[in-house]
Amino acid sequence: MELAEWLIEPYEYEFMQRALASLLIVSLVGSVVGTFVVHKGLAASGSGLAHATLAGVAIAFVNGASVALGALAAAVATALGIGYVRRTSRVSYDTAIAIFFVSAFSLGILVISRRSSYTPDLVSFVFGDILGVSRADLLGEVILAVVVVGFVLAFYRELVMVAYDPAMAAAAGVRTAFFEFSLLVLIALAVVVALQAIGIVLVTATLIIPPATASLLFRRIPRIMAASFLIGVASSVFGLYASFHAGVAASPAVVLSATAAFAVVLVATSLRRTRLPAAATAE
Amino acid sequence: MTSRPEHAHHGHDAHGPVGHEDPTHIHDAVELDGAGHRAARARLAPGHMHGPLALEVKGLWAGYPGKPPALEDVSFVVPEGEMVGLVGPNGAGKSTLFKSILGVVRPLLGEVRVFGRPVSETRADVAYTPQVEEVDWEFPVSVRDVVLMGCWRGSSPFRRWSRQDREATEDALERVQLSDLANRQVGELSGGQRRRVLIARSIARGARLLLLDEPFAGLDAAVEHDLLAILDELTHEGCSILIATHDLACVASACDEACCLNRRVQGYGPPADVLTEDVLSRTFERALVPVGAEREFIVPEGNGSAGAS
Numbered sequence: 001m002e003l004a005e006w007l008i009e010p011y012e013y014e015f016m017q018r019a020l021a022s023l024l025i026v027s028l029v030g031s032v033v034g035t036f037v038v039h040k041g042l043a044a045s046g047s048g049l050a051h052a053t054l055a056g057v058a059i060a061f062v063n064g065a066s067v068a069l070g071a072l073a074a075a076v077a078t079a080l081g082i083g084y085v086r087r088t089s090r091v092s093y094d095t096a097i098a099i100f101f102v103s104a105f106s107l108g109i110l111v112i113s114r115r116s117s118y119t120p121d122l123v124s125f126v127f128g129d130i131l132g133v134s135r136a137d138l139l140g141e142v143i144l145a146v147v148v149v150g151f152v153l154a155f156y157r158e159l160v161m162v163a164y165d166p167a168m169a170a171a172a173g174v175r176t177a178f179f180e181f182s183l184l185v186l187i188a189l190a191v192v193v194a195l196q197a198i199g200i201v202l203v204t205a206t207l208i209i210p211p212a213t214a215s216l217l218f219r220r221i222p223r224i225m226a227a228s229f230l231i232g233v234a235s236s237v238f239g240l241y242a243s244f245h246a247g248v249a250a251s252p253a254v255v256l257s258a259t260a261a262f263a264v265v266l267v268a269t270s271l272r273r274t275r276l277p278a279a280a281t282a283e
Numbered sequence: 284m285t286s287r288p289e290h291a292h293h294g295h296d297a298h299g300p301v302g303h304e305d306p307t308h309i310h311d312a313v314e315l316d317g318a319g320h321r322a323a324r325a326r327l328a329p330g331h332m333h334g335p336l337a338l339e340v341k342g343l344w345a346g347y348p349g350k351p352p353a354l355e356d357v358s359f360v361v362p363e364g365e366m367v368g369l370v371g372p373n374g375a376g377k378s379t380l381f382k383s384i385l386g387v388v389r390p391l392l393g394e395v396r397v398f399g400r401p402v403s404e405t406r407a408d409v410a411y412t413p414q415v416e417e418v419d420w421e422f423p424v425s426v427r428d429v430v431l432m433g434c435w436r437g438s439s440p441f442r443r444w445s446r447q448d449r450e451a452t453e454d455a456l457e458r459v460q461l462s463d464l465a466n467r468q469v470g471e472l473s474g475g476q477r478r479r480v481l482i483a484r485s486i487a488r489g490a491r492l493l494l495l496d497e498p499f500a501g502l503d504a505a506v507e508h509d510l511l512a513i514l515d516e517l518t519h520e521g522c523s524i525l526i527a528t529h530d531l532a533c534v535a536s537a538c539d540e541a542c543c544l545n546r547r548v549q550g551y552g553p554p555a556d557v558l559t560e561d562v563l564s565r566t567f568e569r570a571l572v573p574v575g576a577e578r579e580f581i582v583p584e585g586n587g588s589a590g591a592s
Contacts, residue, residue, distance in 0.1 A: 035423075039419075039421070039422055039423060040419075040422075153441065154440035154441050155438065155440065157432075157435060157442070157443075157444070158435075158438055160422075160424060160428070160432075161432050161435060163419065163422055164418065164419055164422045164424055164429065164432070165413065165417065165418045165419070165429075165432070166417075167382075167387070167411070167413035167417045167418075168411055168412070168413055168418075168432070168484070169432075169435075170385070170387045171382075171385040171387060171406075171409070171410075171411035171413075171494075172406060172411075172432075172433075172435050172436075172488075173403075173406045173435075173436075173437070174435065174438070175438070215423065218423070219423050219425075219468035220423055220424070220425060220428075220468070221423050221424065224423055
């Protein structure tokens with residue numbers, strides 16, 4: 001059976017197993033957090049937070065500290081900064097994001113520029129390196145995923161209320177400021193989960209494309225999250241096969257697989273036509 | 284309160300259920316319009332006695348940091364079982380008033396008491412409905428999800444809606460006749476249905492004081508009439524309502540008290556006493572004249588700012 005071999009062969013390698021496991025976690029976190037990102041128009045903050053991690057990655061790298069922890073610290077600090085500037089409402093939200101994003105990214109480049117040697121580890125953070133995910137990376141991803149999914153499960157009602165009607169939520173006594181900050185921190189954590197596998201430049205894709213595709217099909221949060229997860233898993237599996245058999249980079253292959261799914265669903269759902277009542281068409 | 288009052292169909296002489304036998308609540312003779320239809324709500328007779336206070340605002344100053352106060356020395360009350368119309372131009376501080384009553388905007392000075400206590404202790408008894416634009420109608424939640432939100436009474440991790448919450452939600456949906464649409468995404472609803480969802484959310488909360496910020500904005504007359512009929516039922520069950528609206532005719536005919544606001548309270552009391560040329564001109568800072576038994580208000584030509592219609 002050639003097909004079976006084609007399907008099984010990649011997973012005889014441990015790095016491919018780890019890559020798949022990593023992408024399953026990324027898909028889970030991406031669909032849970034991404035559903036809020038897509039429906040609250042927070043795509044720009046996802047992208048901004050991803051780029052801001054470069055500062056933490058660079059500083060940690062230069063000092064020989066854990067690069068993943070550096071990314072985590074930078075993302076969370078930026079999320080809190082964006083949240084604070086947004087609350088003071090002296091500048092608009094997207095302006096705040098842009099300022100934090102370019103500043104942190106500049107800081108990252110500045111720190112790296114002091115190193116004369118080419119640093120492949122940093123490049124893998126920028127463009128992603130699914131096949132280089134270590135056991136320790138995987139463990140870190142699992143811990144963050146438990147935190148993110150656990151928080152959303154614990155405070156699902158409050159997160160939804162604040163997203164839907166913050167004025168009423170505040171009136172009822174929900175701590176809206178806390179949950180607005182929480183959502184930004186959740187996005188930061190989701191970005192860090194996907195960082196090693198997908199890379200700074202493409203990481204937003206995991207938060208946007210699967211939930212956006214699922215939102216074309218469903219109109220309730222739990223269903224959107226579930227469908228988004230399945231779309232994320234399917235595009236991960238597809239992307240990994242493409243990468244293994246065609247020898248292309250895995251991270252963009254996964255992202256483009258998700259894009260293909262989005263395009264197919266978009267076209268398929270636009271073909272649904274308005275049905276006229278039978279009486280209107282009867283002669 | 285299990286039985287629904289029948290006055291919506293049988294006039295206002297038959298009063299709501301238990302707990303509202305207050306003999307001081309005597310209504311005007313049922314008003315009939317030209318076509319012989321009853322008004323959705325008839326106000327309490329002028330000179331009616333007030334019950335205990337649902338809401339008491341005393342000397343309230345409030346505003347936002349770095350800006351002059353939006354509210355100056357605001358005092359008024361909402362007696363239990365009454366509907367008080369809050370009237371004022373755009374930017375008069377109506378929304379700020381709601382938010383400072385709720386403690387979302389912290390008052391600079393003054394006092395707000397809800398059923399005689401600070402609002403922080405009585406949140407379960409209060410339901411707030413913001414202006415429709417403040418709500419994200421595209422968010423992927425169903426009509427039922429939204430009404431359930433009314434039942435929220437406190438955070439504790441992993442808590443889900445209880446069976447009582449779900450029952451209260453189904454009852455509320457039925458009362459506003461949205462049971463058939465319960466599974467729809469809220470954005471699929473019409474303007475009138477959206478207001479009914481938000482009212483249902485307040486009903487599901489079991490609130491005794493409803494704060495409604497412009498629930499009639501953008502509604503056609505028939506839909507406004509239906510919404511008013513629901514509010515009328517609620518007041519007869521003992522609910523108290525503070526309602527901000529630009530529909531002066533509605534305040535004149537259907538509200539028990541009127542409160543004219545423009546930073547300060549320009550007038551408070553029975554609509555017939557308050558909605559006068561003098562008070563309205565002060566409130567809207569231009570001439571506004573009530574015409575014909577308080578039912579219509581016109582801006583006379585050549586008065587006030589340009590473009591008077």
